[in-house]
Amino acid sequence: MSSSRREFIKKASFASVLFISGGFKFLSAAETEQLQRNVKLRFAVASDSHYGQKGTEFDKAFQTITDQINAFHKNSPLDFCVLNGDLIHNEKHLMPMVKQKVDLLAMPYYVTRGNHDMVTPEEWQGVWKMPINHDVVVKKNAVLLGDTSNEKGEYLSPDLKWLDSKLSKYKKLDNTFIFIHIPQTKWTPNAIDTPAFAELLKKYPKVKAVFHGHEHDQDGVRMLNDIPYLFDSHIGGNWGTKYKGFRVVELLKDNSMLTYIMNPTEKINELQTK
Template sequence: MSRRTFIKNVSSASLVMLGGSVLNLTPAEAQRLGKKTALRFVVASDGHYGQEGTDYVGMYDTMIKNVTSFHAQNPLDFCVINGDVIHDGKDFLPPAKAMLDKLPVKYYVTKGNHDMVSDQHWNDVWGMPVNHDVVLNNNVLLLATSSNEKGEYLSPDLAWMKAKLDEHKKKKNIFVFVHIPQSKWESFSLETPEFLSLMSTSKNVRGVFHGHEHKEDNVKMKDGVPYMFDSHFGGNWGTAYRGFRVVELMPDHSYVTYIMNPTEKINQAKF
């Protein structure tokens, strides 16, 4: 599919600008801005590989095919799989990784509450720790766990997070990925004022990405920081579609974001 095919089905888009202000976009505006993209990535979450009673292999395969098709017309720099890669069972992790290895670009993962394996096992499988940072020129990804081997709902390691924010304070854009929301927007979210304060006082945090809440596919603002959801691509509940979020960073460091549901573009935002 061409970008024009995606754009014509837009129901909403947002532009996120430096300083945190947000503008709604028309399809024509989103198409024009997308041609100037300096960095483009996809965020998907909640694949729940291994969940009984679901076609988890088929749902993984569909997501990978849709991302690959999107990438063919709108080249991606990387993907993030933001938690609940598997559904509880430790033995599901290697085959889930084997499927994700079919993605057309480099990808990173975060650990969610259904990823019920030890931190060491996670590191052994992925070759990356449960808390890690990725530097891409003037952009930084902070990927943090919000659970443990028992599947408990946890806040991220705030000491690690603060240290990384301090380390990268001169970078232009920091994007934070944490599976479980840390504000009580929904029944399955936590309330962690310290995390929210850390995000709002770190002026180069441009967006926080959450999974976990399968019914959420929108952007919530708190203290000038966009908190973004991407629905789900697996599991047995949530939005009627299984999709993924796209972020397109512009040369001026504003960015457009929208949901693919999974072949039509919805909920676009510019920051």
């Protein structure tokens, strides 16, 4: 590992460092560094920038997180980044402006629509050049980005027919990662309950993890049917965790998964293996 990488690890903060392989356990930064020698896929996920929300420093916050992700990428290259919903705060005219700012990311990126992204599917496609339900393949892994809202900002279930078709299409790949803004199990106050979503995923053993936004005060993991459902705090807005950060996911050569929250401004919630 390079000296610049070590220095970055030393300065960076790890919250909820998890090693997921048939369950999960918490790791220290030192243990994380040891495992990172075997990374075969690495990506970041961030959510809830709420660009344009009155009473917040939304422009500064967005610039800060973009710089942080790019700085991380310089030392530990990311294969892609996902912005998992609520890019803007209601006002649709802001979406093209956010697109310009997201384009400053130095790695490929994908986006999902959140309940505050109050644009039509056609407007979304026009700005982002990708549909509201989108799928890509990265290094023999499927990335499924599902829509869970609409122009009215309602909390919705994802299109299960679309999801089933994509899960079936990619079932022979190494893994599938699913990104949806609104949680579909009522673990949190702002989630909805869609039992059919969890039942569908049970049919596909290659589902590696599901990622949510929406809940700004959540940065942990819930397990359901041996699948981790992960939250990543927030990068904007007027409520949530005291810090604003992004989640990093590292798939290791043995197909286990390492994940942690990056908060480069202070060291928080360092956890030891039990």
